[in-house]
Amino acid sequence: MEQWQGYIGLILQGAVVTIEITIMGCIVALIAAFIAGLGRLSRFWLVRWMATAYIEFFRGTSIFVQLFWAYFVLPLLGVPLSPLQAGVIALGLNIGAYGAEVVRGAIKSIPREQYEACTALNLTRFQEMRHVILPQAVVRMLPTFGNNSIELLKGTAVVSLISLSDMTFQAQVVRAQTGSTAVPFLTILLLYFLFSSTISTVIKRLERHLSRGLDGTGT
């Protein structure tokens, strides 16, 4: 039993790493999603083109391929990355590409009258986005963003393959040391499930909170 406590401690250490990578990845993803999502709606074709290229590039391959490329190829091209940096950047940019489409879709779903009203009130394009369009669009983005962050959480398991000691990595260590397979893997499966349930609960709360006072979102 005491021996198991040590192993559980190891897995919990991994859980902390998994949470850290998830949070940092989500931040990168959020920034990338807004830049690329707004970029796709830009008036300038070059910006639109670049945003599209980024989105299709990162959606066209899996996190696994991107992570290995970032970790093994980029250093040879003169961009040395630590496993943590490679993991956070690859995960963030990958999920960010999916998020960009969400941002674009949500902004486009805002009815035309809202834009017309902004023109009528003589708001600048920045004011229009900041005060009228985005506050409404963000609420519509939230449910899908929730799913995206769960995908990111699940994606973090892949960083164990570039020797980052996340939860999956620690489970493998425990397996190698004890020869027991069911206990470590069942433990981390439950922990991952706990984390993803937490994310969806938090997103639901946030959705309720943000949609307060908005028209037609039915709360």
Add this chain to the structure above:
Amino acid sequence: MEWDWEFSIQILPQLWEGVKVTIQATILGTMIAMTLGLLLAIARRSANEWISRPVGVFAELIRGTPLLVQLYFLFYVLPDLGLLLSPLTAGVLGLGLHYSTYTAEVYRTGIDAIPKGQWEASKATNLSANQTWTHIIIPQAIPPMIPALANYFVAMFKETPLLAAITVLELMNQARSVANYHYKYVEPMTMVGLFFLAVSVPSVILLRKLEARFAPSNS
């Protein structure tokens, strides 16, 4: 860093071996995901709570945890329980099982979209549950689902590199072994990325066409 053309051509045959396994895994995985997903969707709609509840929890659990960990589970835990699976079998099962929970959602929304009158008419004409499903509901529900299902087909194809983690010799693993052997990472890793892009970018275009064809009422 120079791109070595001679080396890239020299490794093509070995990468091709990997491509074959990748395609095989995708097709087998899709077959499992499509059939199992339908069974899950039907079971979740069952009037018997002892069936619908556990199936729902099971699906949530699979969807909330990483595919990589599930693959490890199948690959390491099942042999301890006396079920020895080859790496490819475990990989295909894991892939199929994971994505069946996603396809189940597609089926569920598709089935929910069938008007109530169809169910009532089936009852009125005294069709059995089995006949209702096979002759009335499924034939109407499937066509609108095709784009979403095709989307998961492409997603599974992109995720096959994960099977490398349980020693399946698919494209990513072949590339990794070539890279380790020659200690040259740029060419093999980049070629894997390009291969996936070369398949998934055209399939995105194809998917949009499918969407336009099968879901005209939705926009």
